[in-house]
Amino acid sequence: GAVVSQHPSRVICKSGTSVKIECRSLDFQATTMFWYRQFPKKSLMLMATSNEGSKATYEQGVEKDKFLINHASLTLSTLTVTSAHPEDSSFYICSASWFRAAANYGYTFGSGTRLTVV
Amino acid sequence: QQPVQSPQAVILREGEDAVINCSSSKALYSVHWYRQKHGEAPVFLMILLKGGEQKGHDKISASFNEKKQQSSLYLTASQLSYSGTYFCGTEGKGNQFYFGTGTSLTVIP
Numbered sequence: 522g523a524v525v526s527q528h529p530s531r532v533i534c535k536s537g538t539s540v541k542i543e544c545r546s547l548d549f550q551a552t553t554m555f556w557y558r559q560f561p562k563k564s565l566m567l568m569a570t571s572n573e574g575s576k577a578t579y580e581q582g583v584e585k586d587k588f589l590i591n592h593a594s595l596t597l598s599t600l601t602v603t604s605a606h607p608e609d610s611s612f613y614i615c616s617a618s619w620f621r622a623a624a625n626y627g628y629t630f631g632s633g634t635r636l637t638v639v
Numbered sequence: 640q641q642p643v644q645s646p647q648a649v650i651l652r653e654g655e656d657a658v659i660n661c662s663s664s665k666a667l668y669s670v671h672w673y674r675q676k677h678g679e680a681p682v683f684l685m686i687l688l689k690g691g692e693q694k695g696h697d698k699i700s701a702s703f704n705e706k707k708q709q710s711s712l713y714l715t716a717s718q719l720s721y722s723g724t725y726f727c728g729t730e731g732k733g734n735q736f737y738f739g740t741g742t743s744l745t746v747i748p
Binding site: 567630631 | 736738
């Protein structure tokens with residue numbers, strides 16, 4: 522249980538175009554999903570917390586107009602990188618929390634999206 | 640808010656033991672441990688919630704100190720499959736989840 526599917530796994534786009542990344546919880550409902558960005562050999566940096574039916578909460582320094590997050594249903598959150606530039610090239614990963622008991626919960630991750638902007 | 644891990648990298652021979660530390664300047668609500676293989680998503684290992692708690696399965700275990708500011712991950716009799724980058728993580732005030740700085744572990748034959 523607690524499977525998260527992320528698509529696409531890889532995308533190459535031209536500078537100035539927009540790219541949408543989807544994150545779906547397959548066997549559970551996720552009221553909250555998280556979006557991370559990871560540079561090579563670095564840790565995962567939280568970009569924003571996506572809440573179903575409300576606006577996302579962005580971390581300091583993350584441009585909300587650049588990285589549009591929509592969480593329209595309990596099983597789907599999307600991240601759209603608008604007007605992409607080469608510096609947006611990165612590995613993007615979504616996650617959702619799962620819960621089994623008060624002391625048994627964690628986060629499950631999508632397989633990630635490798636974005637290359639040329 | 641990002642926990643700091645040490646060491647940054649470690650190389651082991653198969654069968655050797657390793658300890659990875661995760662420290663925070665403030666008390667943590669919880670500490671999670673994840674392992675990430677290159678190009679893949681992080682995989683959940685375990686969560687600790689209580690000060691003084693110890694938890695483990697197989698040959699990987701973890702502890703959370705009494706003040707809940709430091710956690711250690713113990714890998715005993717390491718196997719080749721243990722190679723990867725290990726991250727601790729913790730929850731923020733607003734339901735966010737933050738990863739530590741990461742520790743690269745390489746097990747060689």
